[in-house]
Amino acid sequence: MMSTRDTMELKEEAIRAQYDTALNLLTGFDHAPRLAKSVEPAAPERSPGIGTRPRFRSTTPGLVTRPTTRPGGVRVVERVEALADGLLSPQQSAVLHALRRGVAIALAMGEAFAQQSALGELKKANLEGRLPDLRRAEFTELLAAEALVSLFSFANATAFLLAPHLGALTVEVGTVDEVLTDNAPLALQGALWELDQDIGLHVTEEPRLATTVAAFCEALMEKVALRAANAPRLDGFINNSWKVEADGLSLSGFKPARAAKGGQITMQFKKPHEVVGNHIAKYQSMKLAKMLMAYDFDRKLNPFAELGGFIFTFMGDGKPGTGKTTLIQMMAGLLNEYCKVAGYPFRYQNFSIDQIDSYQGKSGQNAKAFIDTIIDPGVIGFGTIDDIDQVAGKRGDRQSSAGQQEVTAVFMGAFAGAGTVVRGNCTFGMFSNYPENVDDALRQRAGARFLVDGPQTREDYIDILSLLLGKNHQIPLGDHELFAAQEIKKAVAASFEGHSRPHEDGLIKVWEKVAAEIGPLDTIAKIGRYLKAIQEADERFTGRAIKNITDAVKVRAMDFELPDEWMENPDLFLFKPYDDKLVMIRSLTTPITVDMVIQEINRYADSEFRYADKSDEVAITNMVRDFGRTEEAKRRYLEGKG
Template identity: 80%
Template structure:
């Protein structure tokens, strides 16, 4: 019946996607039944089944027999859903379907359980699969929903310890079965995006330089060890925040980084997944926003892909705790992101990075903002050369206007521009921080020892109590990144055998060989760069709050005046 339903979607000939679904279903059934036999043999159910056929199951064993039959049904159902989700994953496109809960979860015995599941899948395909793409989406969604329902049932004391304690690998498919834990197939996502080349990102020198380096860092990830040498050495940027005025190039920076990663992954043959979390994923239904945020995080964290996750306009997406204007959905998102970026269970493997972008970072919850390990000030074009370059770039080529005395894009040469930008942070930029710097320098002289730098950090903390231990960790992480102030050669990306495909320990040794010692200048520049950003946010945040109060007081005064006039 089910095969007829699937074959009936076309014009008589079975399409490649229909064939893929049928093969996945048959293979999943075979794996599930084999897993059922294994469970039966290891749990003692096989002997009880034999005794039952002969009508000699002892009275004390009747209860155990029923429980084990139920356990086998759950094991077979979950394995069927797990294998089906895994095998169909490479064929899943961007189309999605909304399925409710799976209802036909029968646990009398394994064959009946599978019949019930196949019957319900048949009904779903009949109702929702209007074409081949929808067919794949329905099969994938059903497999996920089935696993979720069986997991809940299994938590209610089912006799499945043999299954949960073991692990099995189906070599032919590369599928690992480890209890009631879903296996994830390596699946990249097709990206529809206008990529940008580095020279097309005008200005933003430090942000551009760090994005380029971070893209290459991600490519050092070792899929066998499931770890990145940069994460082990302490110079990996897991989260970063890009802030700047509207129109300064935050979206262009995202397009550049996604484009670089996409190209590098194509050459290496790695699956690449880009995900963006935006305001349209905030849902009025209670708990749904948090679920959407968790799904976004899990998709990017998947250790079987190179992941890049962006949260554009994070000030609108994630709410400030305690802010009456933040919706429940925004508060849920904040809680999920805080737990994912620096929670008790956070594991940084180095296969992915998260970028938070905002025009108004002062509106982001302080604790969430401080979970951004690196700060990219996206300030757009600054110099005369930058403005000439951006004018030329945006005009395009449909003109014959001479360039004049200017070498196009020479100012956008990343390494030279970044070095000058870093040098600019030898002294603070923000007025509040500059006062602290001048006072501390006047009292203890040049900051050239750890003790003096520690005194400077304490003085910053006294000026802004939001400058905590996490801020110091973010600064030292940024310093470690600077200690790796080298760019992995382009040849290593173009010819994967030179670096990417080498064993983990060899990659680690190659990176160690390129590292430079940490200097006083590096530490001072990174303290100032990070503290500048915090003072910039704090000043803006305070100013916004003051302006709001002034408006409220003005309204109160005006209301009072009109009220008294009305009475008089």
């Protein structure tokens, strides 16, 4: 981490002084590639009379250029403008502004590097024809260093500025080949030439523009950082930091800057001890918060996702007032705190009934936008759907609106669809007081179940009373150790142990029947017979249920919390390379046991039987009420006729 005394300001006037030069580079120059090959896509067929350029031409001086007919002409502005249909879109404008600003910052950074090193003096001597022969090698090395500094600064600044305009879309541009180090101007020309090529090749539609440019910048940073690892004369750049105040950008050597894409969160966060009861749900939420922090922004993958112990979706269900909102506030608070320490962007969003719209298709669009916001691989994301039984409609339910049905379809595709990619940077929590009213297939897409049952024991009720009363009283506590019952490890062990046998009546019957037939469930074959017996009792217990159970077992194999000091000091874990994180996590895993498997089967099956029993009972109650209304209506009708 860079200390504040090493940070200098890259002055705004120095950057703006480079705007004309930057715009000229983007407007047009000729470049003959030296290391890469030109790959232009075939021009699409056009109907007769349709021009190849948009009718709109900017009136800004410098933006109007003559088309070039010479091979190797690079016209980035024209390339971006050609994607427009008459007028530049907000994204096209944002990309052009980011590119101009990025090039200007790179040129200003190159000048700052030259002034700080001997390069400035050597450049002047070279122009005046008095460069000593003994210093020519040093001059060449410093020019190459300035080129690397300028290239990395351009890519770093541009990617940072484009970060707020990116969504979940990804584009693979491959490696960057045209990395020239003769001097800074030529290096930037080579980079812009290859960027121009990539835009032409990958931007088949306007929404891909910002993503393609950002992907190119990331690839360029990676290539330049590798070259810089063995290049001389770079100490002045590596050991210092520059701040671009207007953008909130820090240039710290060859390290990518992280754009704060998370935004401000307005929420009253809760501490873990303020969540009374709900031991398993609280424990898994705390673990999940730390799991998310293991995400590697460079690899765009989480070691937990690779090892199979990551919770992408979960469902929290319980009676009203048992603490679902408090659980959300606790987990969001932990993530917000961890991300602040690490400098990671954190994004939280809740999808509520307010986003169900009467216009056809709008509810689905809202749900898709919510999903895309959270799964953005450039942030740590936490998405919640509170009261999902009201938000997402049950298929076949005539009382569900078209908007609710749209939302169900979007969530099902996002949580376990053909295109679902679990990177491990985000998680979705579905919460409900009435999970039996949630569509069966959508509910089964919740990989983990958090039973939010609130305070249970005498100690829990004393703790919650003391917590909610606050400190504005003189009432003695009495014979009680405050919050001792909330000691998480002890409480969780007892809670898991409680699932060694089923809880729901329907599942208890299945358990006892299987145990009487085959004895203790101590082999995979016997456990498999138990699973089949559950399926025979409830046909909704399908292969997806088995996957959810095995995922939960893998989470139990990761039955450890990442040490708090790893969150407090990012250098210990968070900032380590991906492969190092993988090794550190793997060393903490524990073997899977029969007890773990049985407990997770019972936990999951109990929840399904609980939902089924409630669902059937609700349906029967509603039918009885309807029959009663019908009979009363008949009676009143006959009385009226009489």
